[in-house]
Amino acid sequence: MFFLFILITFFEPSVNVLLAFLENAPPLVIVMAFFICWIVCWLPIAAVVAILLNWQPTKPLQPEQKMPLLASLYLLAPLILWGVNWLTNKSFSDYGFVGNLSTLSSLVLGFGLGVVSLAIVFSGQFWLGWCSFEKRNFKLLLPILLPIFLIALLVGGIEELVFRGFLFTELAQDYPLWVAAAISSLIFALLHLVWEQRETAPQLPGLWLMGMVLVLARFAASGNLGLAWGLHAGWVWAIATLDTAEVIIYTGKVSDWFTGKNKKPLAGLAGIICVLGSGVIIWLFSRYF
Structure with missing residues (x-):
C-alpha cells in the first residue's frame, strides 16, 4: 500500500x-x-x-x-x-448507450427488423431461383441458435457503442451530422479489412451503407443505440446462423454480384437492397421508434 x-x-x-x-x-x-x-x-x-x-x-x-x-x-x-x-x-449515456426499458424495447424491435428483412430478401432469391435450401442441414440449426445469438448481441452492442456511439458523437462535434455519419461509417467499413481482406473488399460499399443506416437508426430512436444495436445484431445472427449451418445453396443462375461475392450478402445487390429497405422502413416509421 x-x-x-x-x-x-x-x-x-x-x-x-x-x-x-x-x-x-x-x-x-x-x-x-x-x-x-x-x-x-x-x-x-x-x-x-x-x-x-x-x-x-x-x-x-x-x-x-x-x-x-x-x-x-x-x-x-x-x-x-x-x-x-x-x-x-x-459516460456511455453520452453516446446513446442507456440501460433502460426503452433501450430494451428498441433492441427487440431492431432485432426483429434485421431478421425479417433478411428473411424477405432470401425468400425473394429463393422464388427467383437464385438459391435453394439444403434441407438436410436444418437439423444443425437448433444447437447453434443460442450461441450465435449471444455472439451477435456482443458484436452488435460493442460495434454500435464504438462506431455509432463514441465515434459518431465525437465527430459530430466538429463536422456536420452527415459528414460525421459518412466518416464514421467509412472507418467502420475499412476496419473490417483487418481480418479478411479478399472477402471483405467487395463488401466495403455495403458495409459503408450499413453504417449509414445504423446512424439513421440511432436518430430514429432519439439518440438511443437500442434500435441500431438490435438491427445490427439481427443481421449478424441471421447471416452467421445460415453460414454456419450451410443452409443456403446458390444455384449460379445469376452473377454473384447479385447474390453476393464470396457468398457474402453485403457484397451483392441482394444485401444492398436489404440494407436500403431497412433504412426506408426506419425513415418511414421513425415517429414510432
Missing part, C-alpha cells in the same frame, strides 16, 4: 496534466487516442492468444482461431472506452 501511495503521488502531476489536456482536446484527438490505446492494449493479449492457438503468421486464420482473437478485441473495447470517458468526464 505504501508503494502504491508513493506511485500515485509521483505520477499525480502527469495525470493532472493529461486530464487537463483531454478535457480541452479536439474530438479528433480523443478518437485517435481511443483507437491507439485499444490496439496497443490488445496486441499483447492477441500475441498470447495466438501462441496458445499455435497460429502460424504464414497461414490464414481459421474460424476456431479467429473467434478467441475477436472476442479478446471486443471485450477490451468497453474497458478502454470507460477509461477515455473517465479522463474526459463523459
Whole structure:
C-alpha cells in the first residue's frame, strides 16, 4: 500500500496534466487516442492468444482461431472506452448507450427488423431461383441458435457503442451530422479489412451503407443505440446462423454480384437492397421508434 501511495503521488502531476489536456482536446484527438490505446492494449493479449492457438503468421486464420482473437478485441473495447470517458468526464449515456426499458424495447424491435428483412430478401432469391435450401442441414440449426445469438448481441452492442456511439458523437462535434455519419461509417467499413481482406473488399460499399443506416437508426430512436444495436445484431445472427449451418445453396443462375461475392450478402445487390429497405422502413416509421 505504501508503494502504491508513493506511485500515485509521483505520477499525480502527469495525470493532472493529461486530464487537463483531454478535457480541452479536439474530438479528433480523443478518437485517435481511443483507437491507439485499444490496439496497443490488445496486441499483447492477441500475441498470447495466438501462441496458445499455435497460429502460424504464414497461414490464414481459421474460424476456431479467429473467434478467441475477436472476442479478446471486443471485450477490451468497453474497458478502454470507460477509461477515455473517465479522463474526459463523459459516460456511455453520452453516446446513446442507456440501460433502460426503452433501450430494451428498441433492441427487440431492431432485432426483429434485421431478421425479417433478411428473411424477405432470401425468400425473394429463393422464388427467383437464385438459391435453394439444403434441407438436410436444418437439423444443425437448433444447437447453434443460442450461441450465435449471444455472439451477435456482443458484436452488435460493442460495434454500435464504438462506431455509432463514441465515434459518431465525437465527430459530430466538429463536422456536420452527415459528414460525421459518412466518416464514421467509412472507418467502420475499412476496419473490417483487418481480418479478411479478399472477402471483405467487395463488401466495403455495403458495409459503408450499413453504417449509414445504423446512424439513421440511432436518430430514429432519439439518440438511443437500442434500435441500431438490435438491427445490427439481427443481421449478424441471421447471416452467421445460415453460414454456419450451410443452409443456403446458390444455384449460379445469376452473377454473384447479385447474390453476393464470396457468398457474402453485403457484397451483392441482394444485401444492398436489404440494407436500403431497412433504412426506408426506419425513415418511414421513425415517429414510432
